[in-house]
Amino acid sequence: MKHKIALLLILIFSFFLYTFKLSTIPSSVYVDEATVGVNANLIMSRGVDEYGQSYPIYFRFFNAYTPGLFVYLIIPFIKIFGLNPFALRLLSAISGTISVYFFYKILSIFSKNALVGTVFYAIIPWTVFNSRLGYEVMFAATLFNIGCYFLLKNLSKISYLGLFLISLSTYASHTQRYLAPLFLFGYLIIFKKIKIKPIIFLLITQIPNILMIFTNSFWIKNNNLSLKFFIYQIINYLSPKSLFFNLPDIDLQHQIPSTSVFYWWMIIPLFFGIKKLITLDKKYKKFIILWFISSLIPASLSGEFISIQRALPTLFPLMIIISLGLSTNLFLNIFLFLYSLLLLFRSYFILLPKINAQAWDYGYEQLSKIILDTPNKKYLIDNTRNSRTYILPLFYLNLPYQNKIQNYYSAPTIPNIYSYSNLTFKSLNWVEDLSRYDFIVSDRLSISPDQAVEHKLTKIKTITTPNNTTVLDIYIINK
Amino acid sequence: MPKILSIILFLVSIIYLPFPISLFSLIIFLYLNKYLNKYIVIFGYILLFIFQIYSTRIQSNLEFSGYQNFLHQQNLDSYPPSLFRIGNIVENKIESPLFYRFRQNIFNCFDFVNYFKNYFITILFIPFIFGLIKLIKSSNKTFLNLLIISIVLLAFIGTDGKYGPLLLLPFIVNIISFYSCET
Known part of the structure; x- marks a missing residue:
């Protein structure tokens, strides 16, 4: 009973942590979140996405394709709360809270210290970060993890519910599309479950994906890597310096200032956890190692750069190992919990909204408000450095938009010019554009002060981040 | 052998x-x-x-480089006025640049x-x-x-x-x- 109450408190606390100031931290909506919201909204209102495709299996988001389950599932949230950051991010917060529950359930299979591990799982930076995102990564990882729980719980027989949930996760995120077959193949072989019935069951649940294999959309994110590069990527993901100190991910949007995936002190329980893992029951040990290794492979195969979000499935098995090595000393755990919360509060709730505001596409909400006040003026928004920003005013202003393309799943190339309402997003052309538009919006690199003088542009507004970094300048064209 | x-x-x-x-x-x-x-x-x-x-x-x-001093100041400036005292304690005592450097050295290993x-x-x-x-x-x-x-x-x-x-x-x-x- 005591355990149940403690678990309930942890879940309530987790949900609070994942929803506290959810609309304003992170400080703005990132393009990947906006595209999910815009397309979910279009599906809800018109039954087609931004490219005119009716109820797609994979959504075309910019130049890549993403499995659509998350997009369909946030429609009810948009219907209830409207098209805003809270509605976009709430499903991830719920998924994060559910993942905390299943972390406890999994850990309690082979550890008496499950509550302690669960508390720390709930507050590690990477759980919190991903539970507050308006796109699919946490939701997909949670589906996969719940599936793993059912398989682990019923290792002597086959859990069809587990197989179904893992299979379902492939319709939620690109990473799980590779992880699920890898993991299930290993599971069926290692635990000697290669039988006709589960294989047919899996094939049936994978029919939509199998149909998509023959289209470009299925393969668009693939990269050809050498074995050396693949190992190098694995080293990068596994290096304690990356996991506990400094993220090597070059995408600032993936980073939390002054912290990494785990808290720095967790390197110590990791070593004790490995020692404990070795002594675990053989079948559990095999399962966790299979889970850990298979979850590393898709991330390592996925590209030239380190993307820690693609390695999110590794978080769960790695945290299980760390939890095995945690101390049972109550006072030490309370101290570490409070210290970790302080670090989380500092890095995520204080530093991230200010220091990383630019990486989160800060400024477009303010720009959208200005655009709304001048509906009859034509705007050119320079998109030389980021062609994806066209989606942000669509999100903030909830504008009607469609850019119909033929052969949706064949991944046709689309020029980086987007036009809707009184807005055009393209690279600035000094010869042609000055006579066509009333305003030019650009970042500091597109228009220098000398160029502004030379072309008779008057700066009417500068949009800055909360820590006073200029993100956008708005110029009026003097004709 | x-x-x-x-x-x-x-x-x-x-x-x-x-x-x-x-x-x-x-x-x-x-x-x-x-x-x-x-x-x-x-x-x-x-x-x-x-x-x-x-x-x-x-x-x-x-010694701390100019960049490290910049990061430290940037962190300090990120705290809202109501939390400035706490921010000072966190950035200068609990997570001081010296402690960060110590940790950096450990993780370099x-x-x-x-x-x-x-x-x-x-x-x-x-x-x-x-x-x-x-x-x-x-x-x-x-x-x-x-x-x-x-x-x-x-x-x-x-x-x-x-x-x-x-x-x-x-x-x-x-x-x-x-x-x-x-x-």
Whole structure:
């Protein structure tokens, strides 16, 4: 009973942590979140996405394709709360809270210290970060993890519910599309479950994906890597310096200032956890190692750069190992919990909204408000450095938009010019554009002060981040 | 007699290492294979320890670069006025730049990317992982104690020098060659 109450408190606390100031931290909506919201909204209102495709299996988001389950599932949230950051991010917060529950359930299979591990799982930076995102990564990882729980719980027989949930996760995120077959193949072989019935069951649940294999959309994110590069990527993901100190991910949007995936002190329980893992029951040990290794492979195969979000499935098995090595000393755990919360509060709730505001596409909400006040003026928004920003005013202003393309799943190339309402997003052309538009919006690199003088542009507004970094300048064209 | 695979791994892992480090790696390798006693290892370790201290720019570990000062100030400026006092305590005491540097030095010892990019052939990472797991399981106190002392020393003096974390390299060689082949 005591355990149940403690678990309930942890879940309530987790949900609070994942929803506290959810609309304003992170400080703005990132393009990947906006595209999910815009397309979910279009599906809800018109039954087609931004490219005119009716109820797609994979959504075309910019130049890549993403499995659509998350997009369909946030429609009810948009219907209830409207098209805003809270509605976009709430499903991830719920998924994060559910993942905390299943972390406890999994850990309690082979550890008496499950509550302690669960508390720390709930507050590690990477759980919190991903539970507050308006796109699919946490939701997909949670589906996969719940599936793993059912398989682990019923290792002597086959859990069809587990197989179904893992299979379902492939319709939620690109990473799980590779992880699920890898993991299930290993599971069926290692635990000697290669039988006709589960294989047919899996094939049936994978029919939509199998149909998509023959289209470009299925393969668009693939990269050809050498074995050396693949190992190098694995080293990068596994290096304690990356996991506990400094993220090597070059995408600032993936980073939390002054912290990494785990808290720095967790390197110590990791070593004790490995020692404990070795002594675990053989079948559990095999399962966790299979889970850990298979979850590393898709991330390592996925590209030239380190993307820690693609390695999110590794978080769960790695945290299980760390939890095995945690101390049972109550006072030490309370101290570490409070210290970790302080670090989380500092890095995520204080530093991230200010220091990383630019990486989160800060400024477009303010720009959208200005655009709304001048509906009859034509705007050119320079998109030389980021062609994806066209989606942000669509999100903030909830504008009607469609850019119909033929052969949706064949991944046709689309020029980086987007036009809707009184807005055009393209690279600035000094010869042609000055006579066509009333305003030019650009970042500091597109228009220098000398160029502004030379072309008779008057700066009417500068949009800055909360820590006073200029993100956008708005110029009026003097004709 | 050491296993053939163990000897091959040893030879491959010392290819890029300077001679004194290779020599000390060999001393540890022979000790682990019970050809030498621990006093020779400790004597060799002391020599390498001195070499590490002389080859490291310790001063650079005590000074903060302009960029680090900028980051520290940026963190301080991020706190809203109502939390400025707490911010001051957090940024200057609990998470002070000096403590950050100390942690950075420790994690530089665990920078697998650096080791397998600059000192060892990338593919040796696979036996390294197997060896590391075996090492965690093992109970060779001399090896473990010297390894821990090295990490503690490097946490204080840093690894900024011509040879980097040379004190750790012989241990990594033996994790790759000896421990990965242990049954």
